[in-house]
Amino acid sequence: MTMDLPSGEKLPIYVDTAVFAKSVHGEMLRCADCHSDKNGYPHNSKPFKNRRDVTVAYYEQCKACHFANYTKTLDGVHFAVLAKGNQKAALCVDCHGSHDITRPTEPRARISATCAGCHQKESDVYVKSVHGKALAEQNQDVPVCTDCHRAHDIADPRDGKLSMRTPEVCGRCHTNEKLMAKYGLSTHVVDSYLSDFHGMSASLQRKTKGGPKGMVAAVCTDCHGVHDILSAKDPTSHTVKANLVQTCRKCHPGANENFPSAWLSHYQPSWNKASLVYGVQLFYKFLIPFILGSLAIQIVIHLWRVVVNR
Known part of the structure; x- marks a missing residue:
């Protein structure tokens, strides 16, 4: 069963009851729950020019049951595109289907x-x-x-807000100790990033008035890639040593071959990795408490002598 539309397209109006019965709505909804405007037979015809007009017309039917998710879409890039008149923007049925919706x-x-x-x-x-x-x-x-x-509520990746959330997004998996242990990966990648120049700069910019516009600090995707993230052991990876200088040059055009060596990557300093940095850190861990403790003792002794001499 089909309907001929002015565009020349044929609109299928056949529904396989077996397919619908297996869908998530099969045991809960009846046809009229979604097609509430069909209250008589033959059905009143509507001025649909093409199949997309039909989809857009029934776009808000999902709102009745899924209001929380519907309101989220109003903040998403797809709705913003649709609001500008572009009917190609993805709607509920484009992602979830219509009569064959499954989890x-x-x-x-x-x-x-x-x-x-x-x-x-x-x-x-x-x-x-x-x-x-x-x-x-x-x-x-x-x-x-x-x-x-x-x-x-899919964000527009071009406005910079998604980039600002990158450490948080990547950190959901890469700070999960149980999950990372399964693949032999470090869980300190976010901590090490936030403690270096890039992470500190990104954190400061995130708090500045005006948001992410004019963002200059590198986030995870600037080094590792966006959709093309590869294993650190892959010879074509952006972060493998042979390619790292080219990655750095995206932000630092004058970077030479030794430039990446100034960065510890996501390693924690130790006697085996960056031993000099680790030694200096260890030295200050003892030196600073010693100096502060000595000053405190000196002040206490001085006050005691003032009191005694009085």
Whole structure:
């Protein structure tokens, strides 16, 4: 069963009851719960020019049950694009489907496949990354699109706000001790970043009035990549030693071959790594308390003598 639209497109109006029964709504909703405007037969016709007009017309039907998620979409980039008159912006049914809605994480790889419908170029890059390759092997630990971009209130990556949240986003997984131990990765990457020049600068800029505009401090994605993140052991990785100077030159055009050596990466100083830095830190850990303690003792002795002499 189909309807002919003025655009020449055919609108399918057949619904497979077996498919709908297996959907998340199969045991809860009836047709009229969503199609509440259909209250007689034959149905009143509507001036739809094309299939997209139909989708947009029923866009807000989901609001009745999913109001919290609906309101989040109002703050997202997709709604902002739609509000400007671009009907190609993703709506609820574009991501979730209509009569065949299932849980989005079953399987988890379905999320990235859904986003690829509009963002094919980014998807092609992602599938070659360390996260994308692991996802293809059914690894449930790696992030998919919505883990970084969120699901309903997706931010526009061009306004800088997403970049400012990068350490927080990456830190959700990379500070998880149990998860990182599984892959032999350090959980100090965020701490080490926030304690160096880049992290401190980014934190200060985040607090300044005016937000992330004019951002100059590097965040995780500036060094590791965005959708093309690779293992640190991969010879084509942005952060492997042979390529690191080129990565630094994106912000520091005059960087020479020795420039990356001034950075400890995410390593914690130790006798095995940056022993001189570790030694200086250790020296000051004892020197500063000794000096402060000596000054405190001197003040106490001086006050005692003043009191006694009085």
